[in-house]
Structure formats: structure tokens, C-alpha cells
Amino acid sequence: EVVYNTLIDGYCKQGDMKKALEIRNDMSSKGFNPNSVTFNTLIKGFCNTNKFEQAEKLLEEMLSISLTINAGSFTSIIHWLCKLSKMDSALRFVNEMLLRDIKPNDNLLTMIVGGLCKQGKHSEAVNLWFKLLEKRFFPNVMTSNALIHGLCKSGNAGEVIKILKEMLERGFHFDRVTYNTLISWHCKEGRFEEGFQLSEEMGKKGISQDTLTYTSLIKGLCKKGKMDEALMLLEKCKTEGVTPDVYTYGVIIEGFCKGDQIEKGKDIFNKMVNGKMEVNSFIYNSLIRGYSRMGDMKEAIRVCNEMKSKGIQPTSETYSSLIHGHCKIGCVEDAKLVIDEMRELSLSPN
């Protein structure tokens, strides 16, 4: 068996699954039974050559016969199922693992929890997390972060609190990502005070704030129209040695644009450009949306052209703003021209 398995592994590593299967059949005809190593090798080989159906079939076969099965039999398949967003199948196999007391590795769990949440299957993700606790396969901080993030995004405050409480009771530690996730969540939902409180807490625990932390807090202030405080926090960020990036400035520009202070937004924009900082379509979209909202279509179009001349592709959001602006000042014909331009770029109106 060992010799056969070695040969099979060699062919699998070369991606030659046909030869690998030939050896496998040869093996059976000579009276040797494929063992779990044979299966695991072939499963991995099929996965690496994108033949997932075949890999899955082998795994099903392994499950149906009484063959020693280990994490290696599952890992590559589940990995690929996650990549292909086939979360139902992935979850089914994870449950098979748990039934057999096999611990999936932490990367895999993080991917599954994140994938389930992205598909709106939050309760499955929560159930899995608790099932892991029961089995004493304690989810690591990344897996928990993925769950917390998913629940925050779906606005499921009750569940977020439930998970946090469980983590605290069990003495699981929060890391920078946990704090940033929660801070962003509070700030986005208008509770910037809670965000600041958590920021303080993380500092006390020796976890330093980073660009994401500041960006979220600044966003929280902007959302409430506290632009002066937002600018002060930006200064504090710099003096703390944390470098604001295009996201941070984007939040401030957006804040000014939404608050009908586009000129101040434009000032920040100019500072970015003069400082040779990268600007992107998000930044341009904020400005274009701001001008369009005010009905200043001359300026909106000028900014849009500037964007194009810099080689930055307008997005459907850019065009939506322009269309909205044109209609607002009664120039439906101009709006139609914008739609024509979108068609030429094969951007679909949303």
C-alpha cells in the first residue's frame, strides 16, 4: 500500500489525476485495498486540479464505508466549497467532522462562519459557534471576529451581545480586530460615544488604535455632523503617530459633502492631491454626489471629467449621482445622455 500510495501522491502532485487513478485501480486488482491515505491523497489531488465533484464523491464514499477518516480528508474540500460559496455543503461536512470528534482548523472555521454570515445564514453561524464551545473546540479570536462582524452588519444587536457575553465569561480575549469591528458598528449606527468608550478600553488593555480605529471614530462624528470634532480627531490621530489614509480622508470629505459644506470637502481633497496622496473613485463619488445634490451640475461634470482624465473609471454610483442631479434641476435630457454614456461603458443602471 505504501508504495502505491507514494506513486499516487506523485501523480497527484503533478496534477495527473488520470495516472493517479490508474495506479489506484492497479492497486485494487493486485489485491491491495485503498486505505485512508489513498483516499486523502486523491481528494487533495482532485481539489488541486479543480475537480471538486470527484473529490466530493470520494469523501462521500469514505463516509459510507468504515475507513479511518481525519481532518485531512475534509480540509481541502471544505476549503474549496467555501471559496465557491457553497456554504450548505461546507457546513454539512463540518458537521460530519464534529460528529466524529475531529476539529476543523481555525482558518477553515473562520472561512465557514464568515461565509455563512455573508449569505445571511447568521443563525447557522451562531449555532456552529456554540456547538464548537460545547465540543470544547474553542473558536479562536478570528473565528469569533468573523461571527461578530457578520452579526453587526446584519444589525443583530441581540446576538452580538450574546456572543460578547459568552466570550467574556469564558475569558476569551478581544484583539484589535474585535475592537475595531465593534467600534465601527457603534459609530455606523450613530452611537459614537460607545465607540470612544471601547477605544479607551482597548488602549487600557495595551492594544493600540490604528488607522481603522480612527477612521471609524471619525465616521461616527461625521455622521452626527460634528465636523469640527472630526477634524480635531484627525489631528490627534496624526500626533499619535497613526497615519490617516485614503479611507480616513474619504470619510471626512463625505462628511462635508453630506453636510452641505462641499467647499471644505474640496479643500481636503486638494490637500490630498497636493500631498501626492492616492485618490480613488470613492473620493470622487462623494464630491460628485455633493455637487449633484446641490444642483451644481457644472461642477459635478467638471469633477467627473477630472476623474476620467486621471484614468479613474466612473462607477454606476457616479452616474447615479449625475442622473439624479440633472433630473433635480429639470434637465431630463442631460440625464438621458448620461444613461447613454453608461451604456457605452456597459455599466448597468441600478
Added chain:
RNA sequence: GCGCCAAUUGACA
């Protein structure tokens, strides 16, 4: 033990 890669957090809609 080392190295590389990947998985969880921030901006326009």
C-alpha cells in the same frame, strides 16, 4: 524552527 501565501475589522450607493 524558518520563509512565503491565505482567512476576521474602516469610506461613496
